Amino acid sequence: MRRIFSLVVLTFMLSVGLASATPVFIETFIGNDCAGEFGQSFSVCEAYGSPIVAKWDAESHIFTLNTDVFPLLTAAMFSVTPTGEGTGFWSYNNLGVGPALVYMAVKGGNYFDTYALNGEITNVPFSAPMNPTNGKLFGTSHVSWYDHGTTTHTTVPEPVSLGTFGIGLFGLGGLSRAWKKRE
Numbered sequence: 001m002r003r004i005f006s007l008v009v010l011t012f013m014l015s016v017g018l019a020s021a022t023p024v025f026i027e028t029f030i031g032n033d034c035a036g037e038f039g040q041s042f043s044v045c046e047a048y049g050s051p052i053v054a055k056w057d058a059e060s061h062i063f064t065l066n067t068d069v070f071p072l073l074t075a076a077m078f079s080v081t082p083t084g085e086g087t088g089f090w091s092y093n094n095l096g097v098g099p100a101l102v103y104m105a106v107k108g109g110n111y112f113d114t115y116a117l118n119g120e121i122t123n124v125p126f127s128a129p130m131n132p133t134n135g136k137l138f139g140t141s142h143v144s145w146y147d148h149g150t151t152t153h154t155t156v157p158e159p160v161s162l163g164t165f166g167i168g169l170f171g172l173g174g175l176s177r178a179w180k181k182r183e
Contacts, residue, residue: 023104023115028129033105033112033144043068047103047114050146056080056090058140070147072097086128086137092121092145103146108138 029037034045034052042064045052053073055064063075077098082088086108092101104115108128117124128140 023117023124023126026103026114026116028111028113030111033107033114037112038105042066045144047105047144047146050102050148053099053101053145053147054078055142055144057142058082070099073099080143082140086140087126088140089123089125090143091123094121099147101145102148105144105146107141107144109141111138 031037033047034042034055038047038052039045042052042055043066045066051069052066053070054066054075056062056078057064061080063078065073065075067073074095077093077095079091080088081090092098094100100119101117101121104117104124104126105112106115106126106128109131111129113129126140126143128138130136131138
């Protein structure tokens with residue numbers, strides 16, 4: 001019985017561990033997020049009804065924080081690691097007092113891409129929009145994060161996680177059958 005429990009726990013850990021932390025792409029916009037499409041200034045910027053939380057400038061590596069709406073927010077809650085021209089990873093730890101992150105916008109060139117975050121906040125990849133004239137990524141201008149709000153977009157479960165979990169359950173069923181035949 002202990003062996004079966006161990007296999008169930010291992011299957012669950014593998015299905016969770018193999019899940020990707022990739023944000024779900026929503027759409028590409030021409031222009032700027034907070035100085036255009038989502039508002040005319042940082043303090044009133046909203047994506048899909050969600051207020052901006054923070055913005056990271058790729059050139060200066062400086063965070064701009066929306067402390068008017070989120071007074072306990074600090075730059076220490078964020079970590080951004082550029083990995084190449086237009087790509088990188090970020091993490092967020094709200095330390096129990098910061099806002100939830102629901103959307104992300106990545107600006108590059110005269111475009112920005114928006115993503116749903118599905119609650120992922122550790123080692124989340126980002127990449128700048130693709131240049132339509134040469135098919136290469138623009139360099140990242142900035143990354144912006146947004147809190148909860150109303151939206152018509154829904155989060156879709158990730159097929160890799162569900163598939164891995166299903167395969168694990170199927171394997172457990174096969175093991176159980178084999179053990180019963182042994183007895």
